[in-house]
Amino acid sequence: MDKRLIAERFARARDTYSQEARVQQQVAEKMLRLLTEQTPDFIGSAPPPRFRHIAEFGCGTGSYSRILLHRLQPESLLLNDLCPEMKECLGDLLLQDTVQFMPGDAEVLDFPEKTDLITSCSTLQWFSNPEKFFARCHGFLADDGYLAFSTFGMENMREIHALTGHGLDYLPIEKLKELLCPYFETVYAEEEIVTLPFATPLQVLQHLKQTGVTGTEKKVWTRGRLQAFCNGYTEEFSREDGNVSLTYHPIYMIARKKKI
Template identity: 30%
Template sequence: MNSRRKQRISEAFGAAAARYDDHAGPQRAAAALVADLAQRQMPGPVERILEIGCGTGLLTRDIQRRWPSAELVVTDLSPDMLARAAKGGLVAGTFLTMDGEAPAFEGEWFDLILSSLAFQWFEQLEDAIARLTGLLRPGGSLIFSTMGAGSFAQWRAAHAACDLVPGVPAYPGLDDLRAMLSAYDDAFAFDEDYALSCGGARGLIAHLKGIGAVVPGDGRKPLPPGQLRRVMAAFDQHGGDDAYQLLFGRVTRPKN
């Protein structure tokens, strides 16, 4: 794994922790849907839950409300985000700084492993899904959301119009995710689109900075100011708004 890039991601999200919730419209919706899917899967009591990439705790607090008696392990790559999620004593659990792609657990521990909009930062998504699924107890489920290839299509198009390559990471498509999950007997994936009203390129950039999503894809660098201005003008010329494509997946281990 690229430890330097992971450190940059941790620092970027840590810097955004205090203002993250002000910019997290699609993130709130994704977290709520992950929690809904989990409760449909596990409507009764649950003994032990692991959350990957808690951020400021949008999903964490929902998990606590739905399964108040569960033993909850909350993790994030960023210590600052983790501290934000734990702030105020709103959640009772164990808070652990951890790279979800390299979980610090072995064996069949968890009834639920939940994550909302963290998996897009993994370097080897398919391998990470396999590792996390291996931590499930029989009958347990991994349920997650992640960014899809259709995200920020207008921003990408503005780069293409200027013969430039965007720094936005290359996310998997829905067919890609379904192919990854086809190895499991009980799994599914679907997508949802969320409009993002930016009010122009400056608004989109402010949104991305606000949520800490500023580390470019591996091997890419931020554009020089002149090129960035050209892209911003092209984006504004075509409406100045964009959208998220969010992918949702569920893998359930067979019961003994």
């Protein structure tokens, strides 16, 4: 996994990400709803005192961060992203005394000890070693702390993989449970399929570029390659309404720290 290239692609997309990342925004809103439903101590609209100290990895432009801050009202919220440039998108959040930004690779950075909640949306699929990361999170969390994240499963962007042979090595939900098991009790796990319509295959590519998710693609798009891609996409993934489809496969995981 070329983290430098990933950071570069997301940095370029930071001005268009929030507008284009419709699925990621829906996932962030659902992640927070599931978190409030599946963890104890929520009474009505009041946030639980257990989530006083929160760390979010892969915060990006801050869509999920803003929901976390508003809904959970933590005493401290540490935001992390691989791209230092994302700080430019977090100005309103960083006006709060309770919010800090720490750039860098979450797989090697140290989060504060006794954190109550480590959380993220749409980031873990970019990690090189999720199992090692889960073990490190166990060490940073307070007793009975939670790790809650969304990622994407094996059907994610299947159209792109089918036509280019390129894509991330997405983990199935059962594998994620298996990797969590030594360190966490899985409290909740869910997956779903979301299909987005686009007028043309070119719009699909533009959408991917504007959300930064082309982060591992190094091959040059020549005119011939682009034409072949568009022809294949239209032939294989057209809908009855004349649009073409792009598949997302969100996975939601909520896990409580084990005593080991």
